[in-house]
Structures are given as C-alpha cells and as structure tokens.
Amino acid sequence: MGLNMEILDTSWTEKYRPSKLDEVIGQKAIVERLKAFVKSGNFPNMIFAGTAGVGKTTCAIAMELYQDHYNEALLELNASDTRGIDVIRGKVKEFARTKPLSGDMLKIVFLDEADALTTEAQHALRRTMEKYSATTRFILSANYASKILEPIQSRCVVLRFKPLKEDEMDVYIKRVAKSEGLTVDDKATKALIYVSEGDLRKLTNVMQGVAALSESITEANIYDIAARARPKEIISMLTYSLSGDFLSARNELNTLILSYGMSGEDILLQCYKEALNLEISDKLKLRIISTIGDYNFRIIEGANDRIQLEAMLAKFALLENLK
Numbered sequence: 001m002g003l004n005m006e007i008l009d010t011s012w013t014e015k016y017r018p019s020k021l022d023e024v025i026g027q028k029a030i031v032e033r034l035k036a037f038v039k040s041g042n043f044p045n046m047i048f049a050g051t052a053g054v055g056k057t058t059c060a061i062a063m064e065l066y067q068d069h070y071n072e073a074l075l076e077l078n079a080s081d082t083r084g085i086d087v088i089r090g091k092v093k094e095f096a097r098t099k100p101l102s103g104d105m106l107k108i109v110f111l112d113e114a115d116a117l118t119t120e121a122q123h124a125l126r127r128t129m130e131k132y133s134a135t136t137r138f139i140l141s142a143n144y145a146s147k148i149l150e151p152i153q154s155r156c157v158v159l160r161f162k163p164l165k166e167d168e169m170d171v172y173i174k175r176v177a178k179s180e181g182l183t184v185d186d187k188a189t190k191a192l193i194y195v196s197e198g199d200l201r202k203l204t205n206v207m208q209g210v211a212a213l214s215e216s217i218t219e220a221n222i223y224d225i226a227a228r229a230r231p232k233e234i235i236s237m238l239t240y241s242l243s244g245d246f247l248s249a250r251n252e253l254n255t256l257i258l259s260y261g262m263s264g265e266d267i268l269l270q271c272y273k274e275a276l277n278l279e280i281s282d283k284l285k286l287r288i289i290s291t292i293g294d295y296n297f298r299i300i301e302g303a304n305d306r307i308q309l310e311a312m313l314a315k316f317a318l319l320e321n322l323k
C-alpha cells in the first residue's frame, strides 16, 4: 500500500477547525455563553478547562469579535512560547499596553496551555491582568483549572469543556468524510470513536493517516494507524486467561505483538481500558487492575515485555480460582 503524500500535505486539524462558533460541535452551554458575550461586545477573563482536542483553542479563535479586526485584537500564545516569565513581561505586556484599535474594543490575550506556565510567570500574569483590566481580557486554556493559581482563577469565569460524546464525534466524522469523499462504514466509525477517546484532534489525525493509505477508511487500518489492538483481541485474551486457558490467551498475545506490532505498554493500556468493561465481579476487576499496575511498573522499569505479559496472563489464569 502506497502513501498518498498529497493528503499529508495539509493539516486536517487546521483544515477542519471550525471558524465560527456555530460550527463547533457539542459544548452547547459554553458556545451559547460565548455567543452572548460576542453579541454584547464585553466579556470576563476566562479559563477554558478540559482535556485535549475538545475545542478550547477552537472556541477562542472562533469568537469572531469585531469581524475582520479579530486578528489584530487577538494575541495568541502557544504553550511553547509561554512557559516563562519573559513572555508575560514582554509580549503580553507590550500587547496589553498598546492602544486599542478603536475606543471600546477589548483586546484579547489567548494563552494556550496556561497550566504550563511557571508559578513566577503566573504571578506576573496576575499583575498584568489587573493592570490592564480596563482594556484587555485574558482567555487561558488548561487541562485542569486547578493548576492555575487561585488569585488568577478567582479573576476568571471557568468554562469546563467536556470530552466529545459518541454521537458528537459521529457528526464530526461525517463532516470530514463528506468533504474528503471518504467512505467510512459503521465499524470504522466505531473504531475511530474508540481510539480517540473524546479527543477530536486525535480522531482527525487518525482519519488523515488512514485516508493517506486508502479512500475507504477501514477498521483494520484505523487500528494499525492508531497503533492499538482491536478491542476484540484484547478482550478475548483477557477472557481466555481469566477462564484459566493460558495457552489460548498466549496465542492472542502473540497476534497482538507480532501482527499489530504493539508494545507492552500499549497492550497493558488496552487491557486496563477493557478490564473496566468486562462483565465480572467488582472484586475481580480490582485484582486485575492492581495486577496491571504492577506489570506496567515492571515494564516501564525495563523488564522484558514479553515475559512480563505472559506472567501477567498466567497470574490472571490463577485468579480464576478466586471467582
């Protein structure tokens, strides 16, 4: 299978980033609130909190205040620029200090991944927020609002973004598929949703990677690209071992390692995910999860993947007596 390099030329996450709040999928309460802010032309400092790929940056960019002037009114800083105090003292202060475009236009500083800022930089940020509060608003994005200093939090409205739901991801998949002329069947849709775990950036990247391989997005290609197992092999490996059938479990393990090229850590992560969904007693689930934790630690410390995974399956097989 050859790679279609043309498809890899553009970034689909940028190509499919909504440019209007109306195109944002899910996050309904937040979008409504932002629209109201845009309409009124005034808004508070905000923290956009939530996991990766759920629309934080997108919403900040899509606010479309002041139509064509939005670019001039917005200072956008990425995590890589913003770790230290110099950026806050330099770029941010410089931007906040210069005159607004016209009398009552607020300037906006969007600090992506603000939880990566050093404490020192956060203190400088707080002072800057205070000093320019008449003319400038700050939007901070963060995985966890709690990682932002309390005195900053208390100056901001916290908007909590949620991981996208399955039906919302489905809408997005259809949007991209239609625009790219791709066929995505039900199984492939399920697989895309499974591997991306509510993260639309991850989903977009997997779709783009698979599309570069072929026009039809298949379940197998998705799992290849996502470097993850099909859940059914993980489940059957776990089920065999828990029923005491070590040899069959070991066969499934072989498939995962040899055919899918999965690493020990990948396999453990999948086992962990699937163990939570198995129809077994809570007590057994706890034992499985704590066992996975032990083996994960050993593998991370450098023990042989293969031996550790087999030992784990053997341990699960012995747990059978405890049911």
Ligand SMILES: Nc1ncnc2c1ncn2[C@@H]1O[C@H](COP(=O)(O)OP(=O)(O)O)[C@@H](O)[C@H]1O
Binding pocket: 012, 013, 014, 016, 017, 018, 023, 024, 025, 026, 027, 051, 052, 053, 054, 055, 056, 057, 058, 059, 141, 172, 200, 201, 204
């Ligand atoms: N709610 C959403 N609606 C539509 N597309 C989204 C949404 N969230 C994420 N995306 C897609 O994922 C990409 C990354 O989203 P982004 O807003 O940068 O995530 P983050 O929350 O990490 O800032 C976007 O370019 C877009 O393609």
Ligand SMILES: [Mg+2]
Binding pocket: 056, 057, 058, 112, 113, 141
């Ligand atoms: Mg972001």
